[in-house]
Amino acid sequence: MHSLLVTGGAGFIGSNFIRYMLAAHPDLLIVNYDKLTYAGNLENLSGLENHPSYRFIRGDICDHETVARAMEEHSVDIIINFAAESHVDRSILGPAVFIETNVTGTTALLDAARKYGVVRFVQISTDEVYGSLGEEGTFSETTPLHPNSPYAASKTSADLFVLAYQHTFGVPAVITRCSNNYGPYQFPEKLIPLMIVNALNDRPLPVYGDGGNVRDWIYVEDHCRAIDVVLHHGVAGEVYNIGGGNEWNNIDIVKLILRELGKPESLITFVKDRPGHDRRYAMDSRKITRELDWKPAKTFEGGLRETVRWYLDHAEWWKRILSGAYEEYYRTMYVERERSFR
Ligand code: NAD
Numbered sequence: 217m218h219s220l221l222v223t224g225g226a227g228f229i230g231s232n233f234i235r236y237m238l239a240a241h242p243d244l245l246i247v248n249y250d251k252l253t254y255a256g257n258l259e260n261l262s263g264l265e266n267h268p269s270y271r272f273i274r275g276d277i278c279d280h281e282t283v284a285r286a287m288e289e290h291s292v293d294i295i296i297n298f299a300a301e302s303h304v305d306r307s308i309l310g311p312a313v314f315i316e317t318n319v320t321g322t323t324a325l326l327d328a329a330r331k332y333g334v335v336r337f338v339q340i341s342t343d344e345v346y347g348s349l350g351e352e353g354t355f356s357e358t359t360p361l362h363p364n365s366p367y368a369a370s371k372t373s374a375d376l377f378v379l380a381y382q383h384t385f386g387v388p389a390v391i392t393r394c395s396n397n398y399g400p401y402q403f404p405e406k407l408i409p410l411m412i413v414n415a416l417n418d419r420p421l422p423v424y425g426d427g428g429n430v431r432d433w434i435y436v437e438d439h440c441r442a443i444d445v446v447l448h449h450g451v452a453g454e455v456y457n458i459g460g461g462n463e464w465n466n467i468d469i470v471k472l473i474l475r476e477l478g479k480p481e482s483l484i485t486f487v488k489d490r491p492g493h494d495r496r497y498a499m500d501s502r503k504i505t506r507e508l509d510w511k512p513a514k515t516f517e518g519g520l521r522e523t524v525r526w527y528l529d530h531a532e533w534w535k536r537i538l539s540g541a542y543e544e545y546y547r548t549m550y551v552e553r554e555r556s557f558r
């Protein structure tokens with residue numbers, strides 16, 4: 217029986233991944249290792265507390281000793297690293313913690329992978345390592361790395377350490393680079409959940425710049441399935457792009473959300489742009505389709521409708537988040553911005 221250390225399992229994608237894996241592979245032991253930062257929420261895993269194949273350990277990936285204890289106590293032989301500071305805007309407010317968790321933390325896990333001789337290390341990375349595209353083209357695995365935000369720079373550094381540990385020490389590591397995820401349990405600092413909860417509260421919807429920035433959206437469960445495929449069949453030292461093949465500009469998504477909720481477009485507020493804002497991301501995922509037979513299954517309209525429904529049905533989940541430190545974050549991030557309408 218394999219034992220997986222899933223770091224960051226209390227966050228958005230990690231918690232979806234744990235639910236997915238417990239259903240798909242009941243023979244695996246899943247050890248969720250999470251520091252429970254502002255983004256980590258054990259409510260994302262409610263109902264699993266007593267699952268026979270699930271354990272939770274509160275710990276920081278930068279803390280070698282606690283990582284070592286987790287590895288030994290549960291005979292971990294696979295590490296999947298989701299743990300990260302994940303929000304671009306926060307990385308602009310304060311990059312230091314991004315370097316600490318995303319770079320130092322990833323190398324601490326790589327050291328543990330070496331020491332305990334894991335059979336697989338999966339680094340969950342992002343399309344943002346490639347930088348920004350113009351009107352045309354897509355990112356492939358061979359596109360030069362050109363990160364623009366502190367978040368993207370920290371994820372790129374982590375990727376380079378993963379490849380170096382694979383090359384130098386033979387750590388059997390693979391990297392997945394995915395586009396923008398959406399779905400249940402996403403913290404309402406990211407575009408889609410932020411717009412949903414603001415609309416539900418009849419609060420202005422703050423669209424950065426001209427709203428013409430483009431992202432390639434993928435439903436979180438499609439991403440989880442891709443990670444599962446890479447975990448089982450990916451080749452050590454390889455990078456796999458994962459995309460939705462689903463480009464949307466921000467303003468159209470915001471309008472779609474308002475339509476789903478029956479709310480007026482007058483809630484849309486154009487605000488001061490994000491500094492260094494990447495214009496367009498688009499993924500070429502042909503490698504994972506060709507080599508590992510994966511492709512996304514969910515349509516965007518269907519996935520977005522389900523996601524809106526989920527937030528409607530789980531108001532207590534996001535209301536608890538909004539009632540905590542979030543309000544101060546929102547003030548810091550948006551009040552000034554909203555004053556400087558374009
Ligand atoms: P998230 O912010 O929702 O969750 C991050 C989790 O990591 C939280 O549970 C948090 O408590 C935990 N964490 C943070 N620092 C930690 C530390 N030092 N030690 C242990 N745990 C720590 O993030 P997410 O959106 O679920 O993203 C997960 C991963 O996927 C990240 O590595 C991110 O870079 C990557 N990714 C995200 C997206 C996206 O659209 N959200 C797209 C591509 C890649």
Ligand code: TYD
Nearest residue numbers: 304396405406407410422423424429431466
């Ligand atoms: P985000 O969800 O932060 O993901 P990322 O920047 O990592 O792609 O943002 C997605 C897009 O939405 C990005 O172009 C920035 C834009 N955006 C807004 O216009 N307003 C907002 O309040 C947020 C959070 C994002």
